[in-house]
Amino acid sequence: MAIKGRPAEAPGLLAQLDAIARAAMPGVTTAAAMVLAAAPVGLPSLVPAVALAGVFYWSLFRPGYMPAAAAFVLGLLQDLLGFAPLGIGVLSLLLVHAGALRARPALVPRSLLLVWIAYLGVAVLAVGLGYLLQAVLGWALPSPRSAAVQLGLTAGLYPLLASLMSLLRRGLQRAESLA
Amino acid sequence: MIRLSVPLRQAIARLSVPALIAAAFGTMLLGKADTALVERGRMAVADLLAPIYAVSSRPVLAVRSVVLEAEALLDLRREAARLREENERLHQWQAAALALEAENAMLRRQLLFVPDPAPKFRTARVVADAGGTYARAVLIATGPFLQVEKGQVALDERGLAGRVTEVGARSARILLVTDMNSRIPVVLEGSRARAMMVGTNGARPRLQHWPSGMQPQEGERVVTSAEAATFPAGLPVGVVRIGENGWPEVELFAQLDRLDLLRIFEFGLAGILPPEAVARPDPARRGH
Numbered sequence: 001m002a003i004k005g006r007p008a009e010a011p012g013l014l015a016q017l018d019a020i021a022r023a024a025m026p027g028v029t030t031a032a033a034m035v036l037a038a039a040p041v042g043l044p045s046l047v048p049a050v051a052l053a054g055v056f057y058w059s060l061f062r063p064g065y066m067p068a069a070a071a072f073v074l075g076l077l078q079d080l081l082g083f084a085p086l087g088i089g090v091l092s093l094l095l096v097h098a099g100a101l102r103a104r105p106a107l108v109p110r111s112l113l114l115v116w117i118a119y120l121g122v123a124v125l126a127v128g129l130g131y132l133l134q135a136v137l138g139w140a141l142p143s144p145r146s147a148a149v150q151l152g153l154t155a156g157l158y159p160l161l162a163s164l165m166s167l168l169r170r171g172l173q174r175a176e177s178l179a
Numbered sequence: 180m181i182r183l184s185v186p187l188r189q190a191i192a193r194l195s196v197p198a199l200i201a202a203a204f205g206t207m208l209l210g211k212a213d214t215a216l217v218e219r220g221r222m223a224v225a226d227l228l229a230p231i232y233a234v235s236s237r238p239v240l241a242v243r244s245v246v247l248e249a250e251a252l253l254d255l256r257r258e259a260a261r262l263r264e265e266n267e268r269l270h271q272w273q274a275a276a277l278a279l280e281a282e283n284a285m286l287r288r289q290l291l292f293v294p295d296p297a298p299k300f301r302t303a304r305v306v307a308d309a310g311g312t313y314a315r316a317v318l319i320a321t322g323p324f325l326q327v328e329k330g331q332v333a334l335d336e337r338g339l340a341g342r343v344t345e346v347g348a349r350s351a352r353i354l355l356v357t358d359m360n361s362r363i364p365v366v367l368e369g370s371r372a373r374a375m376m377v378g379t380n381g382a383r384p385r386l387q388h389w390p391s392g393m394q395p396q397e398g399e400r401v402v403t404s405a406e407a408a409t410f411p412a413g414l415p416v417g418v419v420r421i422g423e424n425g426w427p428e429v430e431l432f433a434q435l436d437r438l439d440l441l442r443i444f445e446f447g448l449a450g451i452l453p454p455e456a457v458a459r460p461d462p463a464r465r466g467h
Contacts, residue, residue, distance in 0.1 A: 036235060038309070040307055069195065083314035084312070085210050097196070137210075143380050
């Protein structure tokens, strides 16, 4: 016979909605930032930089709120927003997600600077993979300058995006402690 | 929420990344196999986001105009001097143009020349950068009052900018002439030599396939050619510049890095014909 206790109280509808909204926050804000980054400001495309920073940050600090499926959907959004062959964004964001999950124990307690340096490595790998896949799928050698510009943007934007996301993360933590 | 047993949940968590990576390769194959489906998906996303872009384009425009304003204020003096000089030069050109126009009208009267109909155009706002890292394209907002079709030509206020490649219900994509996949038949105005203008994803597309012995010269004007029946002849494109490695390039008249309005021209041309629409000679009748 199993030991019977009193079953835990079922969470109310509002509490459940609240939890769903919290869990969706990282993915939705990243997607919204990607959509806004596609605005024509005369700069090279910011969309991949924003997507990569979002997936990396949330996979590292709140993996529960950035599941692999969310990385998949964000990658699909990146490919559909841009003109690139389908699948490049999906694959690179998934790999970044998996890598960030692996690196969690080593990176989470470190300072922002160290995380940024680790992110530089991730950015080099992701941009390199994107360049390679673009060359294979498009069957033409793309110009290395665009890749270099993308790498610079990806690496340079991270501190700004990370500080915004850490504000959001603190807000989420407060909301959780209240719930 | 669906309740699952703990081992099952752990197994799903462990398997989800490899499964999704396999799915990523699946989407790659799908993208290669069924381009029409991908195109429909892209335009569906673009249509869905078009209202958001339309709303956000005002603040974006404001930011951009502030930046431009600051730049303009910084070199106001130099700009004024340049404009005075240019104005003098243009006055001379105006005189020349008026003289040529009068002469042209006179010659036409003598030749019973049937002039080309003036092309009609619609103006559309550029709402998003639809290129990405390795492509050059923009998204324009369309709608019930602005119908565009695949293959139509887009110009900014100075010159050729690109061509409509994908059309949705509320938006359309313009592939810019600087894109790697862009091939535009052009004519060098001085020598009347035909050539292809090939995008490189850089700021200046290259010239290729000019007739032998007719090397493009620095400073020659480049206009579109009606060669492939996809473009009307004579649209202004740019000026030939010899690049660093000696290859002739085209400095475009259009300012592709600051597009905000595009004129979409309706020339009533067939556009880019799909391969199946090209009439082939019937092999059965060839023997007669």
